[in-house]
Amino acid sequence: MESILSNLLLGFQNALSLTNLLWVTIGSFLGTLFGMLPGIGPATGIAILIPLSYGMDPTTALITMCAIYYGAMFGGSIASIMINTPGDASAIVTCWDGYRMAQKGFAGKALATSAIASFVGGMIACVMVVLLAQAAASVALKFGPAEMFALVLFAMTAVVTLAEGKLLRGAVALLIGVMISTIGIDGQSGVFRFTMGIDILQDGIEFLVAIIGCYAIAEVFNGYSELNVVHEIDVKKIGRVMISKEDWKQIWLPIVRSTPVAFFLGCLPGVGGSMTSLIAYTTERQFSKNPEDWGHGDIVGIAAPEAANNASSTASIIPMLAIGIPSSGTTAVMLGALMMLGVQPGPMLFEMRPDVAWGVIASMFIGNIVLVFMNMPMVPYIAKLLALPQKLLIPIIVCLAFMGTYMMNYSTFDFYLLVLFGCLGYVMQKLDIPIPPMVLALILGDTMEKTLRQALVATDGSPAVFLDKPIALVFFALAALSIVYSLYQNRKVERKRKAASLETA
Amino acid sequence: MAMTKNKVTGVGALVVGVLYFFATMNVRTAAVSDPIGPRFFPYILAVCMIFVGLLLVLKKEEVTEKNRAVLFAWPADKEVLARIVYTCVAGFGFGLILDSLGYLISSVLFMTAMMFITYGPGRSFLNISVGLIFGVSTYVVFFELLQVSLPRGILAF
Amino acid sequence: MNKLEFAGIALLSAAAVFSTGACAQEWQPDSTIEIIAPANPGGGWDLTARAIQRTLTEGKLVKKNVIVSNKPGGGGATGWTYLKGKEKNGNFLAANSSLLLLNNLLGSSPLSYKDFTPLAMLTTDWIGIAVKADAPYKSGIELLEALKKNPGALTIGVGPAMGNNDHLSFIQIARKFGVDTSKLKWVVYEGAGGDILMSLLGGHIGIATVSVPEMLTQHKAGKVRILGITSDKRMELLPDVPTWKEQGIDIVFPHWRGIQLPPGMTPAQIAYWDKVMAEVARSESFKKTIESLNGQVYYKNSAEFTKFLEEQTAILGPLTVELGLVKK
Structure with a gap:
């Protein structure tokens, strides 16, 4: 314990230089700015800013990258809340309650909740990093394809629980999502599937494009029917950033509950903020006393996923630092940039260059704090942007959405996809088909099929491979529970609805 | 049979399921592959989709006075649909011209087009100037300041 | 011949000499140089392209600005297709690797190394x-x-x-x-x-x-x-690991990365870039950057590179067919 503390102090000493603090601030700011653009997440943000890091000392470079990472996550949340467009996949869940709350006029409160929950979640995760870095890394190793499949299956069943009362339509959405995820080259066999002769589809459909289309563009289409309606927006209320004592009482426990789980999941390769925020959301909803309010602006619905995704992104840096293996696209970019600077992350990092390793951890603390103090004052101004007339906001949002999409893959084909998904999202809304299952199935479907097939190679296709993997079995059990629960809930809601319609008939 | 949301969705699901099933039959198999192969999973998906579609179509529903919400209807206002169509066309157009005309010109055109859709043809001056401002400022910020590679198209810089 | 005619012939000959001299004048890039990395940032091609960019800029080896643009997709196809469209334009380069050959042999892409002007092999893992x-x-x-x-x-x-x-x-x-x-x-x-x-x-x-x-x-x-x-001799970084050759299996398989130009290059353009790339390969800073990525500098100029690509195609082609990997 003592050596950990002394190492941490060493790290803080390193990190707290004036240059580093300056760069942390710049990084947070730029990261937030980039994160707000639909489709530009931390990975693209860091990649764009790599050239800036050429002359830097490795610790400074890494600190800046962490700041950008956190900033982008917060920026993504801002976009989710303000324009129902997640900045990247980990911010999708925030859209559900965050946007609704903003629509009700409480944008400032939503933003503040997001910032504070992210901060608390991030800080708890930082502490956990300090204490558990090595241990967490070894847990991550226990997750092979079989365990990942079970985990993803569980996440999929958790998604289905969100479609209360419309289970069948939710299933349709889920299936569409998985079907879309199968488009492209099949990794295990090298065969093309459903590419219809279009070369670009070989790489499949980027889920972020589908998300921006279904959320942002479809929302714009919705907005067309209310273009001439003047909204009574209480500008003062929007900007109010305070979280009342009652609010805090509601959210502190969910935050503390969601963070550790998200932390462990975040260490696993391939598990991103999207899965952890989803699991946090659905779990906390079941603990909540008023689950019907969720999806309509419940404050815990923002706090839990936000804490979770910050915790998991903090945790995802661990495999990169401690083992030298990146667990996500963003950390892969960071790894490459670090190596170009002459630092070799991995088991030797903590021994050979503890100044860098602990400097990073210290800078995660600092980055978190700087972000909150810098961004909170900006929140009222950002929130007031909503007061701009819809007619002006819509073109800006659409243009930014297209731009952000372009910067993902530099492909104009994605524009056509945006339009298509916009129409799809609009039609789905008109048919009352829930969109979240489709979106999440799109992200997870790919992984689900992949891991299943990877797991079955060892036994030539026999499901017996799962029998001696306890972690996988646990998640299967959880998945089964999830399905049973959602069937039960669905029955309840449908009965209620029938009763209500018969009552007043 | 009333046009409820469930029925329409059900029919849609059936169509998609069947199409996907046939498409899966056309997927090649590879000589070197894992024991499951590329078609197994899609077949399961297609079957599930058809199953769910049937359930939705055959579901018993009563359309009562209170229940109107389950009916499926397009928005009554034709203008809304028109705006949606224009937006789609603009989006497609943007995709077509971006690489050839370059970012600066395309974005100005696109933004202006969007403004025309929301503000209408009556406010041409506003529409065009916002288009110009937006296009130029984003170009400066991204291309010059941040060195993001944007298509140059026909412009020399 | 009178004085006037002599002067006329002398003038004409001088003009002729000067114009051929002008033709033999070296070609230089005439606008911003763009190195295309046909992949997302952070990957092998991207890092190689950026290493080249860095060396060119820091060593002032070229007079124009050098930028790296990312064009991911299709295992390199998107970026390379873009390069192919820049025919005769010597301001564009793209990173490549054996994937260029393999995608073509496996039937995933119609592009082959023959659609481009191979310029140099620069690194290998x-x-x-x-x-x-x-x-x-x-x-x-x-x-x-x-x-x-x-x-x-x-x-x-x-x-x-x-x-x-x-x-x-x-x-x-x-x-x-x-x-x-x-x-x-x-x-x-x-x-x-x-x-x-x-x-x-x-x-x-x-x-x-x-x-x-x-x-x-x-x-x-x-x-x-x-x-x-799969190297031909033991790596400095791994002195305790034997090569397959040492163990009795004579297979040497480099995982190389190189750079290519669009089709239709004139000899002057190729000569210019050959010179520049040779300097890049020789430079200390490039070596350091590549080694920090645990790679090795391995240089072949454009003629050697083209020959290498031909040889590799001849070896790998039949192998992929035999293994049943070729998509029809």
Whole structure:
């Protein structure tokens, strides 16, 4: 314990230089700015800013990258809340309650909740990093394809629980999502599937494009029917950033509950903020006393996923630092940039260059704090942007959405996809088909099929491979529970609805 | 049979399921592959989709006075649909011209087009100037300041 | 001949000499130089392109600005198609690798090296076959013996797709030893190389065939054991790891990266870039950058590179057909 503390102090000493603090601030700011653009997440943000890091000392470079990472996550949340467009996949869940709350006029409160929950979640995760870095890394190793499949299956069943009362339509959405995820080259066999002769589809459909289309563009289409309606927006209320004592009482426990789980999941390769925020959301909803309010602006619905995704992104840096293996696209970019600077992350990092390793951890603390103090004052101004007339906001949002999409893959084909998904999202809304299952199935479907097939190679296709993997079995059990629960809930809601319609008939 | 949301969705699901099933039959198999192969999973998906579609179509529903919400209807206002169509066309157009005309010109055109859709043809001056401002400022910020590679198209810089 | 005629002829000859002199004048890039990395930032091509950019800029080897643009997609196809469209324009370059050959041979892409002007091979990595440190195989030969007896004994992790360098080199080595490669069990990992390593460390796969830089830290930390590498001589970074050649299997398989120009280049343009790239390959800063990525500088100029590509196509073509990897 003592050596950990002394190492941490060493790290803080390193990190707290004036240059580093300056760069942390710049990084947070730029990261937030980039994160707000639909489709530009931390990975693209860091990649764009790599050239800036050429002359830097490795610790400074890494600190800046962490700041950008956190900033982008917060920026993504801002976009989710303000324009129902997640900045990247980990911010999708925030859209559900965050946007609704903003629509009700409480944008400032939503933003503040997001910032504070992210901060608390991030800080708890930082502490956990300090204490558990090595241990967490070894847990991550226990997750092979079989365990990942079970985990993803569980996440999929958790998604289905969100479609209360419309289970069948939710299933349709889920299936569409998985079907879309199968488009492209099949990794295990090298065969093309459903590419219809279009070369670009070989790489499949980027889920972020589908998300921006279904959320942002479809929302714009919705907005067309209310273009001439003047909204009574209480500008003062929007900007109010305070979280009342009652609010805090509601959210502190969910935050503390969601963070550790998200932390462990975040260490696993391939598990991103999207899965952890989803699991946090659905779990906390079941603990909540008023689950019907969720999806309509419940404050815990923002706090839990936000804490979770910050915790998991903090945790995802661990495999990169401690083992030298990146667990996500963003950390892969960071790894490459670090190596170009002459630092070799991995088991030797903590021994050979503890100044860098602990400097990073210290800078995660600092980055978190700087972000909150810098961004909170900006929140009222950002929130007031909503007061701009819809007619002006819509073109800006659409243009930014297209731009952000372009910067993902530099492909104009994605524009056509945006339009298509916009129409799809609009039609789905008109048919009352829930969109979240489709979106999440799109992200997870790919992984689900992949891991299943990877797991079955060892036994030539026999499901017996799962029998001696306890972690996988646990998640299967959880998945089964999830399905049973959602069937039960669905029955309840449908009965209620029938009763209500018969009552007043 | 009333046009409820469930029925329409059900029919849609059936169509998609069947199409996907046939498409899966056309997927090649590879000589070197894992024991499951590329078609197994899609077949399961297609079957599930058809199953769910049937359930939705055959579901018993009563359309009562209170229940109107389950009916499926397009928005009554034709203008809304028109705006949606224009937006789609603009989006497609943007995709077509971006690489050839370059970012600066395309974005100005696109933004202006969007403004025309929301503000209408009556406010041409506003529409065009916002288009110009937006296009130029984003170009400066991204291309010059941040060195993001944007298509140059026909412009020399 | 009178004085006037003599003067006229002299003037004409002088003009002729000057104009040919002007034609033989060197070509220079006339606008911003764009190096295309046909992949997302952070990957091998991107890092190589940026290393080149850095060397060019810091060493002031060219007079114009150099930018790197990312054009991911189709295993390189998007970026290369873009380059192909810049025919005759010497201001554009693109990073390439054996994927250019393999995509074409496997039938995934109609583009081949013949659609471009190969300029230089610049770096190479080598490919290693590794097992977990506590596995009972202490040498490459022991592992191959086990596979010969039972090809399905261990699962082999490869990525991001079948038919790539890591896959083909493994097959070549195994075959040379007499293993029945059609019965091998392959697990394909599509993501960043990290997934394979993590699976190996966690005991979820038995063998990994991956490029050496990705395994270096783990090997040095004693977590995995690299049993053999595909280089022609031992690497400085790994003095304790024998090459396959040393172990009696004569296979040398470089995982190379290079750079190419659009089609339709004039000799003057090629000469210019050959000169510049030779300087890049010689420069200390380039060497340092590449070595920090655990790679090795390995230079071939445009003529040598073109010949190499022809030879590789002749070897790999029949192999991919034989293995049934070619898509029709």
